[in-house]
Amino acid sequence: MINYQPFLDHLSHTRLNHWVVPLSAQLDDLWANLNDGNLPRFMSIINDLPSLAVTDTEFSDTVSIRGDIQAPETLLTALQQLKPWRKGPFSLFGIDIDSEWRCNLKWDRVAAHLPDLTGQHVLDVGSGNGYYGWRMKAAGAATVAGIDPSWLSVVQHLAVNRYINDASHAVLPLTMESLTPDLNAFDTVFSMGVLYHRRSPLDHLFELRGALRPGGTLVLETIVIDGHEGESLVPIGRYARMNNVWFLPTAKTLAQWLEKMGFENIRIVDESRTTAEEQRGTDWKPGQSLSEYLHPDDPTRTVEGHPAPIRAILLADKPVNQRLKRYRLD
């Protein structure tokens, strides 16, 4: 089990205090019914991390933690045991974790359009190991609640936060579907790289809206296709070798979905083709990556022949006026 008490204590002093009781109960239930063979091994790696004095942290393109001494071999071994590192880059006491994704490139695309995060309570859905959460903290966020069902992501965050020791930034082992519904509390909610994994993307948007306070902002990033309003692709079989991809709308279709689900002030702020500069295999994420997912003769196609990934960023607001239609989706 993971000790989330410092995060719960932090929440109890914020506008999110109504989440403390249901979240504690949900975590208790999770630990009582836990059936994951990897977690004990991961936790013994975390518990054995060497104690090292931190002199300085810097959350810029690389999320860096520095100390007076070079990293001992035990830290390198522990971090290597937590491979693959898909999100980063990080630098811990001189160990450079060159992750598969250079997430600083996406952050640059997103950050230019964000509301001022100073003092904000932020939810990062599908947070991965919390790389973006550290960038949100550096931008002034008071709370970053990451949620991600991947245990490896959760424990990678624990490894980094072992040295940063920030109780206001957690990665919780939860899906969006299992989050306490209608918290109505977060100033900004990020959903980046998650919507295409959801079989019911409109439900996802509905759940995201429920997490936001009235007037709060959703930052939505997902794979899209070129094309017109109303169009979307449901790839049969795999997409870029992923077997859990459901809906790839056009950016304009996505804007329509957001409107349908009760958002306003919807803006498409970026559409960028994913490049091998941003996503590639490294020592910290061995094996296949984007270049193997694209067609060898035509990089505008996936290996399966679908349009290659383009990622769109949309921002949309939850209306301040709560007199909204309650969409019944059941």
Ligand SMILES: Nc1ncnc2c1ncn2[C@@H]1O[C@H](C[S@+](CC[C@H]([NH3+])C(=O)[O-])CC(=O)[O-])[C@@H](O)[C@H]1O
């Ligand atoms: N239902 C779900 N609820 C919450 N998280 C989920 C769910 N399903 C999958 N995930 C998690 O969402 C993340 C998707 S990666 C994006 C990471 C980061 N946001 C990024 O923008 O780089 C995809 C990509 O590489 O773009 C994974 O960590 C999943 O475990």
